[in-house]
Amino acid sequence: MNETKKYSYGASEVKRCYFCGSKLIPLYKTYRKVYFASGHQIRLAHMIYKCSNENCLKKGFKYKCLSLDKLAPKGIRYSYKILLEIYVLYLQGKTREDIEYILNERGIDINSKTVFNLKNKYNQFISYKYDDLKTSLSKIYQTYKDIKLSFDFSWFSTYAHLIIRDGFVGDVIEFKFFKDFNQKQVADFIDSIFKLNIKISEIRICPELFFICKEIEKYTDIKPFVFPENNESTFKKIVEK
Numbered sequence: 001m002n003e004t005k006k007y008s009y010g011a012s013e014v015k016r017c018y019f020c021g022s023k024l025i026p027l028y029k030t031y032r033k034v035y036f037a038s039g040h041q042i043r044l045a046h047m048i049y050k051c052s053n054e055n056c057l058k059k060g061f062k063y064k065c066l067s068l069d070k071l072a073p074k075g076i077r078y079s080y081k082i083l084l085e086i087y088v089l090y091l092q093g094k095t096r097e098d099i100e101y102i103l104n105e106r107g108i109d110i111n112s113k114t115v116f117n118l119k120n121k122y123n124q125f126i127s128y129k130y131d132d133l134k135t136s137l138s139k140i141y142q143t144y145k146d147i148k149l150s151f152d153f154s155w156f157s158t159y160a161h162l163i164i165r166d167g168f169v170g171d172v173i174e175f176k177f178f179k180d181f182n183q184k185q186v187a188d189f190i191d192s193i194f195k196l197n198i199k200i201s202e203i204r205i206c207p208e209l210f211f212i213c214k215e216i217e218k219y220t221d222i223k224p225f226v227f228p229e230n231n232e233s234t235f236k237k238i239v240e241k
C-alpha cells in the first residue's frame with residue numbers, strides 16, 4: 001500500500017467567508033508588540049475581517065488573522081515560547097529574580113513581577129480542562145460543516161507544548177504539555193487525533209513541528225502524518241512531500 005505523507009507548512013490568512021464563500025473585507029487592524037525568545041521585539045498587525053455579503057447568514061461574524069495569536073497569548077506581550085521557558089526555569093528551581101536576569105541578558109525586557117505573573121498564567125494554560133478532542137471537533141463541524149486545525153509547537157530543555165486551534169477563528173481546543181518529551185510522544189499524540197477518524201479538511205503546522213516530523217521520519221518507523229486514505233481527497237491546501 002502506498003503511504004502518502006502530507007504536510008502543510010506555515011500559516012495562511014483567511015480570504016473567503018466560511019459560510020457563504022464571499023470575499024472578506026478588512027474591518028479593523030490592531031497592533032501589538034511581542035517579545036520573542038531570541039530577545040527580538042516586533043510590532044505586529046492583527047487584522048480582523050468581515051464578510052462582504054450583506055445577506056450572509058453569519059452577518060457580523062469576525063474573522064481574524066491567526067498569526068499573532070499563534071505567537072503570543074491574548075493580552076500578553078511575550079511569546080508562548082518565553083512563557084514555556086519561564087515555567088520550566090521555575091520547575092528547575094530558579095527564582096523569579098534569576099529568571100529576570102537570564103531573560104534580560106538575552107535582551108528581553110522583563111521584570112521579576114511579570115516573570116511571576118507569567119509563570120502563573122502559563123500554569124493556567126496547561127491546567128485548563130478542554131473538551132475531549134472528539135467533542136471539540138464535532139462542535140467545529142457543526143458550526144462550519146468543515147474542520148480545519150492549526151498546530152503550534154514549542155520546546156525548551158526537555159519540556160514542550162503543542163497548542164491545537166480551530167483553524168477558523170483560532171480558539172484553542174487543546175493545550176498539551178509534555179515533560180521529558182521526545183519526538184515519538186509528540187508523533188503518537190498527533191496520530192491519536194487522526195485515529196479518531198473524523199474528517200479534517202486542513203491542518204496547518206508551525207515550522208518547529210514540521211522539522212520535528214521530518215526528524216521522526218528520518219530516524220524511526222513512525223509516520224505521524226499518514227492520513228486515513230478515505231480522507232485524502234479532502235486535504236486541500238496540504239503540500240505533498
Ligand SMILES: [Zn+2]
Pocket residue numbers: 017018019020021022051052053056057058
Ligand atoms: Zn458570508
